[in-house]
Amino acid sequence: MTQGKERIGFVGVGRMGANMARRLKDVGYPVVAVFDVYQETAQTLAEEIGCTAVSSLDQVAEMAQIVFTVVTDDAAMRSLFAADNPENLLTHAKRRLFINCATVSPEVHQEVEILVEKHGGHTIEACLASSIPQARQGTLYLMCGGKQDIFDQAKPLLDMLSTNLRYIGAAGQAARVKALVNMVMNINTAGLAEGLGLGEALGLDLTMLREVFSQTGAASRVLETDGADMQNRDHECYFSAAHAAKDSGIAYAMAQSVGLNSPVAQVTWEQYQRLVVQGKGELDKSAIAELAFKDRIS
Numbered sequence: 001m002t003q004g005k006e007r008i009g010f011v012g013v014g015r016m017g018a019n020m021a022r023r024l025k026d027v028g029y030p031v032v033a034v035f036d037v038y039q040e041t042a043q044t045l046a047e048e049i050g051c052t053a054v055s056s057l058d059q060v061a062e063m064a065q066i067v068f069t070v071v072t073d074d075a076a077m078r079s080l081f082a083a084d085n086p087e088n089l090l091t092h093a094k095r096r097l098f099i100n101c102a103t104v105s106p107e108v109h110q111e112v113e114i115l116v117e118k119h120g121g122h123t124i125e126a127c128l129a130s131s132i133p134q135a136r137q138g139t140l141y142l143m144c145g146g147k148q149d150i151f152d153q154a155k156p157l158l159d160m161l162s163t164n165l166r167y168i169g170a171a172g173q174a175a176r177v178k179a180l181v182n183m184v185m186n187i188n189t190a191g192l193a194e195g196l197g198l199g200e201a202l203g204l205d206l207t208m209l210r211e212v213f214s215q216t217g218a219a220s221r222v223l224e225t226d227g228a229d230m231q232n233r234d235h236e237c238y239f240s241a242a243h244a245a246k247d248s249g250i251a252y253a254m255a256q257s258v259g260l261n262s263p264v265a266q267v268t269w270e271q272y273q274r275l276v277v278q279g280k281g282e283l284d285k286s287a288i289a290e291l292a293f294k295d296r297i298s
Contacts, residue, residue, distance in 0.1 A: 006097075006157070007035040009064030010059060011080060012095030013045050015069035016101070016128065019135035020161060025049045025213070027138070027160050033063040035156030055204060057085070061092035066157065070101045072139045073246055077104045081115050094120035095196035097154060101126050103182065104246050105174030106254075108186040113146060122150045126158060127178035131238045133152065139163045141285040143181075176254065183265050186244050190288050192269045196230050230289035233296075241282030247271035 010029045018041075023030045033054050033119060037044040046053035054060055054101050060067055067089065071077055079098065089098065093116050099114060100123060108167050109125045116123045119208040141164040144151050151167050158165055168174040195218065199209045206280045209226045214218060229235060249270035255262040271288055291295045 006030075006065045007032045007063065009035070009060040009067045010070065011035045011060055012070035012072075012076075013042055013072070015132045016135050017068065018045050019132055020068060020101075020140075021045065022049060023136060023138045023161060024157075025051075026283070028114065029157070033060045035060050045279055055148040056087040057089050058087045058091040058279065061089045061096055065095070066099065066154075067095045068099045068101060072163060072243075074104045074108050075110050076101050077112065081112050083190045084113075090115060090119045090121075096121040098123045099126050099149070099154065099158075100124070101128055103127060103178055103243070103250070104175065105250055106175040106179075108143060109175050110172045122147065123171070125174045126153055127174045129178060129181050133238075135161070142166065143159075143168050143174040143177050145169055146171050165210050179247060179251040179254060182244070182247035183268075185222060185290040186248045186272065186285065187228055187268045188220050189244070189285055190271055190292075192222050192227060193218065193230055193286075193289040193292040196227070197289060197294065201294045205240065215287075226286040229284065233289075235287040235290075237281040237282060239285050240281060241275040241283050241285050244288075245276050245281070248272055265294055 008024055008029050009016050010031065013021060013036045021034060029150045031051050033052050034042045034046050034055060035054050039053065039055070042053040042057055047179050052063065061258065069080055071080065072209055079085060082088050083090070091279065098121065100109060109139055115122045124144055124146040127143045129143060130139065134140050138161050140162045140164040142158055144167050148167065168177050194210065196206055210231065213223055248265060250274055252262060252265050252269050255265060271291055274291060275281060280290065
């Protein structure tokens with residue numbers, strides 16, 4: 001049974017966006033349109049879930065009352081709402097709700113809210129602190145920002161995607177929290193990689209070392225998700241090194257904006273940038289171990 005009358009559209013149907021669309025379709029929401037810069041990706045998903053793969057952004061907002069955007073960075077997000085783009089989402093923004101899920105700079109969420117409201121629509125930022133399987137299962141951790149009343153209206157829909165739904169505050173606030181979450185996560189990931197890399201260089205059994213870590217102050221969520229992958233060089237992507245670099249950069253820029261020295265965040269950002277430069281940006285964030293193990297450093 002359809003849970004609501006609102007027609008749903010998606011802009012950006014990579015791994016996360018596609019699984020969110022699948023989830024909403026499963027629980028009865030009418031997903032009517034999908035768009036992606038890779039048209040074949042959108043077409044494949046549209047055939048799977050029974051909707052339309054549209055060829056332009058404005059068609060998504062024309063067909064759907066609620067539009068999820070799941071794009072990569074500030075530039076991509078701004079392009080969706082750019083006035084100089086004749087096919088931008090603002091063309092049909094009146095009485096539309098845009099739920100923006102990308103991890104982008106807080107200022108971009110604020111800019112988009114102003115633009116959309118000028119065109120008679122509304123926005124919510126719904127920052128994701130989970131991975132691909134959680135998107136499919138509807139168990140995302142969502143941190144939301146924007147107008148409280150708009151969040152309240154969107155909550156029944158967002159509840160279908162999340163088991164941990166938090167309203168943080170005005171536009172940009174959720175993005176700030178998400179940036180800090182990823183900053184700390186990335187620092188933990190880099191620290192774990194160096195610990196395991198040093199352990200191997202010292203001739204220690206890494207399986208034993210990971211078990212000791214798990215039972216002491218070295219325990220962390222990252223140890224659970226990435227420790228074995230680092231040891232086994234299994235870097236199948238759930239959260240890419242390129243995204244880790246981008247998000248660490250956002251957090252470091254935030255620190256600079258308030259005059260705060262954050263050397264650990266800076267070094268972690270630089271390490272992930274090294275991976276991207278080496279052509280390893282599409283590997284999982286666990287690939288930072290490739291920079292920490294003596295026999296892997298190139």
